[in-house]
Amino acid sequence: SDSNSATASSADSWRKVNFYNVYKDIADLLEDENYDDGSYGPVFVRLAWHSSGTFDTKTKTGGSDGATIRFAPESGHGANAGLDAARARLEPLKKKYPNISYGDLYTLAGVVAVQELGGPTVRWRPGRSDYKTAADCTPDGRLPDAAQGAGHVRDVFYRMGFNDQEIVALIGAHALGRCHSTRSGYEGPWNASPTVFTNFFFTELLDNTWVPKKWNGPFQYVDKNSGAFMMLPADMAFKTDPQFRKYVDKYATDQDAFFADFTKAFTKLLELGVKFPEDAPVYEFKTLE
Ligand code: ZEM
Numbered sequence: 260s261d262s263n264s265a266t267a268s269s270a271d272s273w274r275k276v277n278f279y280n281v282y283k284d285i286a287d288l289l290e291d292e293n294y295d296d297g298s299y300g301p302v303f304v305r306l307a308w309h310s311s312g313t314f315d316t317k318t319k320t321g322g323s324d325g326a327t328i329r330f331a332p333e334s335g336h337g338a339n340a341g342l343d344a345a346r347a348r349l350e351p352l353k354k355k356y357p358n359i360s361y362g363d364l365y366t367l368a369g370v371v372a373v374q375e376l377g378g379p380t381v382r383w384r385p386g387r388s389d390y391k392t393a394a395d396c397t398p399d400g401r402l403p404d405a406a407q408g409a410g411h412v413r414d415v416f417y418r419m420g421f422n423d424q425e426i427v428a429l430i431g432a433h434a435l436g437r438c439h440s441t442r443s444g445y446e447g448p449w450n451a452s453p454t455v456f457t458n459f460f461f462t463e464l465l466d467n468t469w470v471p472k473k474w475n476g477p478f479q480y481v482d483k484n485s486g487a488f489m490m491l492p493a494d495m496a497f498k499t500d501p502q503f504r505k506y507v508d509k510y511a512t513d514q515d516a517f518f519a520d521f522t523k524a525f526t527k528l529l530e531l532g533v534k535f536p537e538d539a540p541v542y543e544f545k546t547l548e
Contacts, residue, residue, distance in 0.1 A: 300372035301436025307369020314531035322532030325391025326361035341442035362387030378456030447489035
């Protein structure tokens with residue numbers, strides 16, 4: 260892809276970047292009335308997550324540092340279908356700020372999206388660099404398979420180093436965006452406000468009766484009342500698994516608790532496997548007006 264041709268940033272070139280300006284420029288890229296529900300925010304969050312969620316605690320491979328998601332074969336892994344749209348949207352900023360690394364750019368885009376769509380402030384550090392190549396791509400299958408249940412979800416997130424509470428907090432990001440039949444094969448948004456960061460993933464999961472969708476596509480659920488909203492089989496595990504359900508109940512009734520736990524878990528996700536310089540500053544960006 261194009262992304263490979265831009266100047267690679269070296270280990271400490273991030274020191275030359277004004278990240279307040281990058282934050283503002285990413286925020287300016289969010290809105291587009293012709294894209295999906297009017298915002299690139301959700302797909303930026305997904306890009307940040309898929310850049311990071313390949314991390315393996317045992318081998319210390321994967322994660323956002325080095326941004327192998329931009330290289331084939333990882334860019335072409337089934338789980339990453341559609342993320343080329345997010346990377347292409349951000350590419351002009353790599354040209355404008357050649358000293359930002361792709362790993363910093365993709366993770367910061369997720370931070371900006373969460374904040375600007377109404378979510379919590381997310382602590383974020385720069386310092387990832389572009390030192391990896393296509394040879395460092397992670398094997399296919401490290402990201403969760405939506406068709407599976409609680410056991411698989413735990414295997415995948417425990418491999419990254421998360422516990423049950425953190426896993427439930429993270430899945431709350433499914434308040435944002437939608438499934439695309441052209442990408443994952445699944446179809447529809449999880450709720451009526453897919454461009455606002457809320458605790459609605461949890462409230463919708465509990466408040467609706469979910470029935471199998473009648474169609475030729477992959478097995479998924481729709482809400483019985485309107486048929487407008489969806490749940491993946493993996494999402495449904497958060498309702499049926501008692502250990503997950505405990506936290507779903509909590510976050511559905513306590514949005515502040517969800518925001519507080521989400522932001523911690525999201526920062527942890529974006530930092531998996533990254534060796535930050537000791538003096539890398541921690542940013543807490545102010546959400547724009
Ligand atoms: Zn998602 N996710 N995800 N996720 N995700 C999709 C979309 C989005 C799973 C999954 O299979 C899918 C987390 C965890 C898990 C977002 C954020 C986060 C889609 C639809 C699928 C199939 C893709 C498409 O068709 O475009 C599974 C099985 C997960 C764990 C069990 C975590 C953790 C996330 C962030 C913290 C977001 C924001 C979207 C919406 C993307 C968009 O383009 O609208």
